[in-house]
């Protein structure tokens with residue numbers, strides 16, 4: 583069953599081709615290393631904390647203490663806790679872009695991002711994204727949502743913006759489509775082991791993009807989940823530099839420079855390849 587993330591991204595191409603099954607098996611071989619030493623799997627503890635913390639509407643928002651506790655637990659989660667084996671960069675079949683002939687390059691560009699559903703309810707979604715090298719989830723938003731992201735292995739470039747408040751909307755010169763001003767919140771490479779990143783409805787980088795520097799995996803907790811009929815639709819964007827020309831605004835020397843960008847809404851990118859894999863970690867006991 584497809585997750586809410588995927589259902590709201592209706593144009594994302596979900597690849598379920600049998601010929602790629604071998605890759606899924608390779609990436610997500612179940613391990614029992616940590617499970618044997620725990621009375622309750624860490625992912626079950628995480629689930630129970632989420633049940634205590636989140637509501638279906640996102641109100642009242644989670645307390646800072648609850649967020650601290652969730653981050654503290656997430657900080658300790660490693661690949662084995664969720665049934666993952668660390669991908670060896672030498673085995674990566676992602677689309678690295680150096681030193682490839684054209685045929686190789688075409689084959690590698692075909693490698694998708696794999697999505698694993700761990701658990702979903704009305705209040706939150708727990709899932710994993712597994713990225714081949716240089717794969718990208720482009721800028722997208724999380725309206726009225728809080729999202730926790732924990733890099734489980736590998737390196738991932740995170741770039742994130744928040745909307746400027748009050749909203750500043752301009753028309754681009756030429757084609758005249760609307761662009762909206764956003765402020766840069768995060769622009770860094772996260773390399774495991776590292777702490778948990780959190781974005782909030784209006785801060786922390788609610789609009790973000792992920793680019794895999796190496797093969798990597800991210801455990802995400804989203805609350806509340808994407809739900810289009812509740813106004814929580816996933817929308818994709820492209821970012822333009824602050825100097826991008828807009829109508830009635832030729833002078834861009836007002837000091838905002840690199841900290842700001844104009845975001846334009848786009849349809850789900852055609853090259854966003856995502857497929858569903860099978861979660862093989864400890865099953866959640868609701």
Ligand SMILES: [Fe+2]
Pocket residue numbers: 722724729790
């Ligand atoms: Fe996201």
